[in-house]
Amino acid sequence: xxxxxxxxxxxxxxxxxxxxxxxxxxxxxxxxxxxxxxxxxxxxxxxxxxxxxxxxxxxxxxxxxxxxxxxxxxxxxxxxxxxxxxxxxxxxxxxxxxxxxxxxxxxxxxxxxxxxxxxxxxxxxxxxxxxxxxxxxxxxxxxxxxxxxxxxxxxxxxxxxxxxxxxxxxxxxxxxxxxxxxxxxxxxxxxxxxxxxxxxxxxxxxxxxxxxxxxxxxxxxxxxxxxxxxxxxxxxxxxxxxxxxxxxxxxxxxxxxxxxxxxxxxxxxxxxxxxxxxxxxxxxxxxxxxxxxxxxxxxxxxxxxxxxxxxxxxxxxxxxxxxxxxxxxxxxxxxxxxxxxxxxxxxxxxxxxxxxxxxxxxxxxxxxxxx
Amino acid sequence: xxxxxxxxxxxxxxxxxxxxxxxxxxxxxxxxxxxxxxxxxxxxxxxxxxxxxxxxxxxxxxxxxxxxxxxxxxxxxxxxxxxxxxxxxxxxxxxxxxxxxxxxxxxxxxxxxxxxxxxxxxxxxxxxxxxxxxxxxxxxxxxxxxxxxxxxxxxxxxxxxxxxxxxxxxxxxxxxxxxxxxxxxxxxxxxxxxxxxxxxxxxxxxxxxxxxxxxxxxxxxxxxxxxxxxxxxxxxxxxxxxxxxxxxxxxxxxxxxxxxxxxxxxxxxxxxxxxxxxxxxxxxxxxxxxxxxxxxxxxxxxxxxxxxxxxxxxxxxxxxxxxxxxxxxxxxxxxxxxxxxxxxxxxxxxxxxxxxxxxxxxxxxxxxxxx
Numbered sequence: 067x068x069x070x071x072x073x074x075x076x077x078x079x080x081x082x083x084x085x086x087x088x089x090x091x092x093x094x095x096x097x098x099x100x101x102x103x104x105x106x107x108x109x110x111x112x113x114x115x116x117x118x119x120x121x122x123x124x125x126x127x128x129x130x131x132x133x134x135x136x137x138x139x140x141x142x143x144x145x146x147x148x149x150x151x152x153x154x155x156x157x158x159x160x161x162x163x164x165x166x167x168x169x170x171x172x173x174x175x176x177x178x179x180x181x182x183x184x185x186x187x188x189x190x191x192x193x194x195x196x197x198x199x200x201x202x203x204x205x206x207x208x209x210x211x212x213x214x215x216x217x218x219x220x221x222x223x224x225x226x227x228x229x230x231x232x233x234x235x236x237x238x239x240x241x242x243x244x245x246x247x248x249x250x251x252x253x254x255x256x257x258x259x260x261x262x263x264x265x266x267x268x269x270x271x272x273x274x275x276x277x278x279x280x281x282x283x284x285x286x287x288x289x290x291x292x293x294x295x296x297x298x299x300x301x302x303x304x305x306x307x308x309x310x311x312x313x314x315x316x317x318x319x320x321x322x323x324x325x326x327x328x329x330x331x332x333x334x335x336x337x338x339x340x341x342x343x344x345x346x347x348x349x350x351x352x353x354x355x356x357x358x359x360x361x362x363x364x365x366x367x368x369x370x371x372x373x374x375x376x377x378x379x380x381x382x383x384x385x386x387x388x389x390x391x392x393x394x395x396x397x398x399x400x401x402x403x404x405x406x407x408x409x410x411x412x413x414x415x416x417x418x419x420x421x422x423x424x425x426x427x428x429x430x431x432x433x434x435x436x437x
Numbered sequence: 438x439x440x441x442x443x444x445x446x447x448x449x450x451x452x453x454x455x456x457x458x459x460x461x462x463x464x465x466x467x468x469x470x471x472x473x474x475x476x477x478x479x480x481x482x483x484x485x486x487x488x489x490x491x492x493x494x495x496x497x498x499x500x501x502x503x504x505x506x507x508x509x510x511x512x513x514x515x516x517x518x519x520x521x522x523x524x525x526x527x528x529x530x531x532x533x534x535x536x537x538x539x540x541x542x543x544x545x546x547x548x549x550x551x552x553x554x555x556x557x558x559x560x561x562x563x564x565x566x567x568x569x570x571x572x573x574x575x576x577x578x579x580x581x582x583x584x585x586x587x588x589x590x591x592x593x594x595x596x597x598x599x600x601x602x603x604x605x606x607x608x609x610x611x612x613x614x615x616x617x618x619x620x621x622x623x624x625x626x627x628x629x630x631x632x633x634x635x636x637x638x639x640x641x642x643x644x645x646x647x648x649x650x651x652x653x654x655x656x657x658x659x660x661x662x663x664x665x666x667x668x669x670x671x672x673x674x675x676x677x678x679x680x681x682x683x684x685x686x687x688x689x690x691x692x693x694x695x696x697x698x699x700x701x702x703x704x705x706x707x708x709x710x711x712x713x714x715x716x717x718x719x720x721x722x723x724x725x726x727x728x729x730x731x732x733x734x735x736x737x738x739x740x741x742x743x744x745x746x747x748x749x750x751x752x753x754x755x756x757x758x759x760x761x762x763x764x765x766x767x768x769x770x771x772x773x774x775x776x777x778x779x780x781x782x783x784x785x786x787x788x789x790x791x792x793x794x795x796x797x798x799x800x801x802x803x804x805x806x807x808x
Binding site for chain 1: 508511512513514567568570571572573575576577578579580581605606608668669686687688689692693709710711714715718719721722724725726728729730731732733734735736737739740750752755758762789792793794795796797799800801802803804805806807808
């Protein structure tokens with residue numbers, strides 16, 4: 067008997083048997099101990115789509131989506147392939163959540179605060195003004211109860227989400243006038259999503275949220291007066307320095323913004339256990355990878371913005387930051403009072419921050435201030 | 438024909454065919470596109486050992502080793518299982534590197550600076566005095582050329598290494614007297630590994646390196662006068678507060694210590710491509726996981742040390758830190774001049790730090806100082 071032919075036939079028989087995820091040793095789970103020291107896996111393959119809120123291949127964000135898809139494909143040996151779509155290719159950027167809910171795509175890649183119109187509490191899972199750095203936030207997600215709450219808010223929508231990257235502390239944004247007092251922010255039409263936008267509104271500005279890909283044009287043609295986007299690497303890539311003169315820091319509104327993968331729960335539950343594990347762990351590895359990417363490239367991009375493009379770098383004055391902080395806390399408390407899930411999440415975050423901040427103060431913060 | 442029996446037989450035939458990693462569709466790679474839309478994988482299973490420098494299940498470090506083994510097992514669907522050994526169970530803590538080199542164990546879990554007697558440049562890959570925070574260091578590892586250098590230094594030993602965790606900024610250590618000037622460190626016999634120990638030696642102290650598990654006894658019976666270990670979570674777990682009065686910060690000598698997995702290259706190369714990918718990506722996910730673990734637990738452990746154990750928390754005086762910084766830079770430059778690989782690594786780190794630090798200053802550092 068020709069063994070090559072035999073095992074090929076067996077492979078097809080195995081595949082035929084996978085309607086109920088029956089594996090090569092005949093049981094009903096995706097992965098199995100065959101009881102004879104060998105293991106066998108479902109031969110079923112899965113082809114997923116990932117829709118994103120970013121332009122295809124956009125540095126850090128789009129490439130982060132590519133990376134996540136790539137490692138899922140590699141670790142699964144091709145059993146689960148994920149095809150990535152840039153924003154607008156399959157669905158518009160801000161329809162990513164709906165597309166994943168409907169199952170048009172099995173995965174989405176974006177930011178949780180983009181869905182705050184539908185789920186108010188979602189804004190807590192990307193960036194919270196004057197709250198946590200990326201490192202602190204990851205502690206909350208994985209070891210501080212954040213992940214459980216994250217899963218809870220999306221459960222009614224049939225979606226499971228994981229953090230899959232962090233931009234680090236963002237920049238304060240691009241302006242065509244100097245910001246010397248909070249009055250300079252009044253009346254300003256600025257692209258700033260999530261809680262940051264609510265804070266701007268509270269102090270008299272007009273926040274708008276438009277997809278990243280439209281920012282440069284909107285700023286250049288005066289549709290908006292100012293914009294924040296991400297940080298040096300991404301802001302350089304969009305050429306925002308060509309449409310505004312002043313580049314402000316710090317990103318008080320997004321001190322460590324988590325990006326997210328949304329997953330259609332039904333599609334996830336249809337995977338065998340090993341592929342489910344691959345998806346979940348790939349998200350965690352992607353989280354590390356994207357954060358490292360931003361850390362490494364923001365510095366050189368900042369250097370380019372300053373040296374090659376003569377950008378005028380400015381800190382927000384301390385009294386402006388103090389007023390923004392007051393307005394931020396008021397916005398957060400108001401939302402926590404108005405929406406039950408928001409209240410639950412904000413309470414969890416505050417309890418965690420009360421413990422993590424004293425540690426930051428004598429740890430990394432104390433060190434960087436004296437190195 | 439009974440399909441269950443048939444596929445079981447086929448599974449065994451597949452296994453029998455794996456001597457040359459022949460898969461269920463008969464080709465020679467570990468994972469394969471069978472050409473009919475299905476894929477198949479090697480049925481070969483691998484049982485690895487992971488030796489560690491930590492006590493079994495030690496919080497953060499030992500549990501980090503367990504986590505790494507666990508996710509490799511889960512993602513591989515049991516095709517690659519990794520059994521974790523605490524320090525001393527299979528080999529003594531400081532023989533982990535040798536054990537992985539010999540193939541006694543396929544993996545090791547420890548810290549790169551433990552091998553500086555054998556490979557001087559290894560000390561750069563864990564913690565470098567007055568250098569980088571965890572976030573900055575991860576940028577260097579994954580996107581700043583660090584990983585390539587890491588692989589280069591271990592290649593002659595048949596070992597591949599990856600960062601698999603970070604303690605964050607460590608604490609300065611436990612002392613039984615106040616440190617008011619550098620003179621107070623002179624003559625001190627202190628457990629402090631890596632470059633930190635070299636710096637202590639340069640200013641007149643006596644560094645020793647002993648495994649973590651022996652620290653409490655050594656400090657209590659006077660074998661050492663002082664010790665640093667990790668940070669609040671780990672120091673609390675060893676009960677070091679019972680053997681010393683003063684707890685100093687910051688950990689100038691280890692501002693963001695990377696832990697490492699060492700892998701026997703021959704064992705790694707024998708894996709099919711999908712399992713290789715699973716090992717590499719598991720290391721990256723474990724890196725994120727352990728760092729988050731330390732971030733989340735150090736705060737509550739610090740609270741316990743202060744509130745329940747009345748530990749006296751002290752900052753090193755600024756002039757002591759300034760002198761330690763001068764001595765640190767001298768030690769690093771001297772080693773870079775004396776050892777070619779160390780010179781190469783330190784040059785890479787310095788170039789990276791020149792770009793990343795201005796970013797930290799206007800990003801996370803500026804933010805935490807004003808939140």
